Amino acid sequence: xxxxxxxxxxFVYRTKIVFGAGSLREAPIEVAALGGTRVLLVTDPGVxxxxxxxxxxxxxxxxxxxxxxxxxxxxxxxxxIDTVERGAALGREMxxxxxxxxxxGSVIDTAKGIAICxxxxxxxxxxxxxxxxxxxxxxxxxxxxxxxxxxxVSYAAVVKDAEKHRKILFVDWFIIPDTAILDPxxxxxxxxxxxxxxxxxxxxxxxxxxxxxxxxPIADALALHAIRLIKEYLPQAVENGKDLHVRGQxxxxxxxxxxxxxxxxxxxxxxxAHTAGARFGIHHGHANSIFLPHVIxxxxxxxxxxxxxxxxxxxxxxxxxxxxxxxEAAARAxxxxxxxxxxxxxxxxxxxxxxxxxxxxxxATTYDxxxxxxxxxxxxxxxxxxxxxxxx
Amino acid sequence: MSVxxxxxxxxxxxxxxxxxxxxYKAAGATWEKGVVALVCTKKPExxxxxxxxxxxxxxxxxxxxxxxxxxGEAQKAPFCITGDYARWKQVVRKELDPVKGMMQxxxxxxxxxxxxxxxxxxxxxxxxxxSKVDTKFLDE
Numbered sequence: 001x002x003x004x005x006x007x008x009x010x011f012v013y014r015t016k017i018v019f020g021a022g023s024l025r026e027a028p029i030e031v032a033a034l035g036g037t038r039v040l041l042v043t044d045p046g047v048x049x050x051x052x053x054x055x056x057x058x059x060x061x062x063x064x065x066x067x068x069x070x071x072x073x074x075x076x077x078x079x080x081i082d083t084v085e086r087g088a089a090l091g092r093e094m095x096x097x098x099x100x101x102x103x104x105g106s107v108i109d110t111a112k113g114i115a116i117c118x119x120x121x122x123x124x125x126x127x128x129x130x131x132x133x134x135x136x137x138x139x140x141x142x143x144x145x146x147x148x149x150x151x152x153v154s155y156a157a158v159v160k161d162a163e164k165h166r167k168i169l170f171v172d173w174f175i176i177p178d179t180a181i182l183d184p185x186x187x188x189x190x191x192x193x194x195x196x197x198x199x200x201x202x203x204x205x206x207x208x209x210x211x212x213x214x215x216x217p218i219a220d221a222l223a224l225h226a227i228r229l230i231k232e233y234l235p236q237a238v239e240n241g242k243d244l245h246v247r248g249q250x251x252x253x254x255x256x257x258x259x260x261x262x263x264x265x266x267x268x269x270x271x272x273a274h275t276a277g278a279r280f281g282i283h284h285g286h287a288n289s290i291f292l293p294h295v296i297x298x299x300x301x302x303x304x305x306x307x308x309x310x311x312x313x314x315x316x317x318x319x320x321x322x323x324x325x326x327x328e329a330a331a332r333a334x335x336x337x338x339x340x341x342x343x344x345x346x347x348x349x350x351x352x353x354x355x356x357x358x359x360x361x362x363x364a365t366t367y368d369x370x371x372x373x374x375x376x377x378x379x380x381x382x383x384x385x386x387x388x389x390x391x392x
Numbered sequence: 393m394s395v396x397x398x399x400x401x402x403x404x405x406x407x408x409x410x411x412x413x414x415x416y417k418a419a420g421a422t423w424e425k426g427v428v429a430l431v432c433t434k435k436p437e438x439x440x441x442x443x444x445x446x447x448x449x450x451x452x453x454x455x456x457x458x459x460x461x462x463x464g465e466a467q468k469a470p471f472c473i474t475g476d477y478a479r480w481k482q483v484v485r486k487e488l489d490p491v492k493g494m495m496q497x498x499x500x501x502x503x504x505x506x507x508x509x510x511x512x513x514x515x516x517x518x519x520x521x522x523s524k525v526d527t528k529f530l531d532e
Contacts (some may be wrong), residue, residue, distance in 0.1 A: 010496055130494040130501040156495075169448050169505045214492070265495060367510045372491055379513070 011263050012173060012310040015142075017255065019182040021244045027059045027100065027141065030179045034097025034139035036252040039067045040091040042111040043102045044075040047145055047390040050189045054101050054208050056143060070094040074113075075103065079110040080160040081168065088117035091138075098139045099176075102186070102247045104198070105149035105284070108142055109157040112175045115140045125168070126157070133174040137161055141176040145186050147237070147250035148198025148285050150205055150258015152180035166279070169369060176262075182255060184247035194283075195250075196341035199234040201285030202226060202254040203334065204292050208259035208267045208390045211299060211306045212373040218307075219264035227313035230251035231337060238341045267374035268365075269295045272387070275365045280352045288336040291348060293331035294390045300327035307331075347392040357388045394528040397484060398432050398444045403523060406446075407434040414436055416517035417419035417453035423514060425449060425507055428459070429469035435477045438530040450480050471503035481529055484522045 017312035018026050031039055040062050043053045053071060060068040086217060091099070091114055099118070101111030113124050120127070140150040151157075157170045190198070206223040208367040209215065228358030233249040240246065272295065273287035282290075296307055304323035307330035311318050318326040335345060343351060347357075362384040365371070371378055378384065395401040405426065407474050409417055445466025449457035460504040466472055475483070479498050492508035493499040501508065508515065 129503050129505060130499070131497050132500055132502055146427055162476045166504075166506075171495060171505065214496075367506045369495070369505050372495065372509055 003217060007216065009214065009263070010177070011216065011218045012155070014173070014176045014178075016179045017182060018179060019248070019252065021184050021248065023181050023183040024055065024059050024143065024186065025266065027056065027181060028061060028141065029061070030141050030181065031067055031100065031139065032100050032142070034098060034178050036186070037067060038069045038094065038096050039098045039100050040066060040087070040094060040096035040114070041071040041100050041102065042075065042087055042107055042114060043071065044077075044107050045073060047103050047107070048073045051376055052102060052145060052186055052189070056100065060100065064136065067098075069096055075107045075110045077106050078108045078160055079113070080162050081124055082162065084110055084113035084117065084159055086106055087111075087114045087123075091118050096138070098141070098156055100141045100143065102143045102145060103158070104144065104146040104153045106150065108144070108151040108177070109159060110212045111142070112157040112177070113170070115157055116170070116175060121329045125161075126389045127170060127172070128168050130171040131173070133172045135174065137174055141179045141181065142177045142232070143181045143183065143186060144251065144254070146190055146194065146198040147187055147247070147347050148201035148253040150202065150254055150261065152177055153255060153258045154262040156262075163285040164337075167274075168230050180255065182248070182251040184244045184251055187247045187251060188242050188244065190241060192241065192342065195241060196234070196238050196338070196343050197283045197285035197289065198254070198284070199230055199237065199250060199341065200289035200292070200338055200343060202257045203230045203234070203337065204269050204273075204285075204288035205257040205261040205266065206230070207292060207310050207330075207334065208269055209257070209264040210310055211303050212261075212264045212267055213375055214263075214265050214373050215306070216264060222263070223260040223264070224309060226253045226257035227310060230257075231314050234337065235340050263375035266370045267295070268299065268371055268376075268378065270370035271365050271368035271374070274368050275361065275368065276347070277351070280350065280356065282337075282346075282350050282352075286350065288349070289343050290345060291387075293335040294387050296327060296334065297332040299374065299376045300324065306375070307349050347388070351392065357385065357392055359385065364389065373374050394526040396528045396530060397480070398440075398446060398460070402527065403446055403458045403460055405457045405525045406521065409524045410458075410518065413517060413521050416521060418519045419514035420450060420453040420511065423453065423511060425470060427469040427471070428530065429466035429472045430480070431463055431472060431474040432480050433465050433474065433476045434531075438477065440477060440530060467502065471501070471508065473494040474502070476502040477531065480532075482518060484525075484527055486519055486523045490519060
């Protein structure tokens with residue numbers, strides 16, 4: 001695995017990781033270590049229904065001597081500016097000086113937005129763009145309930161601008177959460193299909209980190225280990241979600257894959273998944289899972305060596321294979337893992353009509369920030385139509 | 393003759409370079425998103441006592457106007473990219489791709505990242521135009 005002589009990169013892993021079954025009990029200690037005394041809990045109705053929000057509230061403590069001062073549980077699966085602003089208003093009303101988020105990607109991104117609003121006193125939209133913040137924000141502790149997004153260590157947040165019908169990106173080192181508590185006990189309630197989809201999201205983060213134009217050795221190391229863990233443990237987590245060891249390994253895999261892509265970036269798989277996912281209502285992880293093998297084939301001639309690494313991490317012996325065969329082996333290994341986890345493989349299986357694959361869809365894909373780091377430059381959007389068709 | 397960066401003379405030369413570039417004309421042909429402002433933050437020790445804004449009125453592959461502006465004015469542009477002197481020097485020398493610089497935390501962007509990403513080729517051509525200006529750097 002050679003790197004060019006002019007290799008140069010920055011690497012940031014700012015989040016403190018607290019791992020272990022039962023580590024939820026560490027939450028008040030971690031909040032206090034960050035200077036927090038009054039916690040706004042951010043979550044969603046699903047987490048509340050599973051009883052997990054109550055467990056976190058209890059761990060933080062309520063009333064005199066406790067830290068929990070309010071819970072904002074109105075986060076939808078697709079967060080918005082309004083969602084963030086309402087949460088921030090509650091935080092101000094409660095005089096919160098720390099945020100704890102419990103949930104998946106949408107909850108964590110919402111909490112990042114709330115931390116921006118509370119930390120700066122500004123409206124969220126004032127910080128649209130890259131690196132607009134100049135100081136650390138209100139402390140943010142994340143407790144993921146899925147193993148996939150890696151949002152607990154990433155420097156990006158996406159929320160919807162419902163009025164303008166677009167997604168707004170916030171990319172900033174200051175929004176990286178301070179602490180992530182990875183407690184497998186909080187993921188045992190995740191249903192098999194969501195376990196599979198979020199796990200394939202993590203796999204895609206790892207593979208895209210490997211092929212990204214900004215790939216570098218530290219992210220590569222994390223990505224390759226994440227791939228090994230996901231190959232081993234994702235099918236087990238789907239089969240037996242109560243196994244804390246397996247759930248824990250998937251939390252670690254998702255976390256380190258998240259760190260890998262947060263530094264190396266992602267590519268065309270995410271650009272297609274964001275675009276198609278928003279239009280057709282496909283779960284992000286499932287969309288990634290559908291597109292991943294096809295994008296590997298599309299990019300194959302640009303970075304076969306990277307896909308050979310991915311295939312080997314998936315347990316394929318590529319020593320006797322030429323580059324084309326190694327690329328195909330990587331694509332097949334990803335597709336077979338998804339199938340083994342019960343995820344459907346084609347767009348038609350998730351209700352997308354063939355007629356929906358249009359030049360306009362392909363053009364919209366090129367507006368996604370992820371495409372910048374794809375190893376093959378996507379000059380003409382028309383070149384993406386065969387990829388969409390193959391995925392259909 | 394080399395011109396100092398940033399300065400009004402440099403901006404004039406930059407506008408000429410942009411409008412002389414067939415590659416930028418093609419890459420930016422559909423750009424109708426408005427002004428792109430660049431802000432170089434102050435560095436008094438090299439003779440840059442205040443933040444400096446460069447206003448680029450780009451439209452359909454043409455630079456209609458380019459001028460130095462106060463930072464407050466620059467920040468009103470729909471796209472405002474901010475960096476310190478060392479970062480802009482890297483951009484002018486083609487050592488730093490500005491879009492990647494934003495994603496890596498080296499340059500700040502106020503505005504819609506997705507639009508900038510869509511025009512990544514145009515941004516690269518604008519950097520190419522920078523590099524054609526015979527530039528004198530204040531710290532050399």
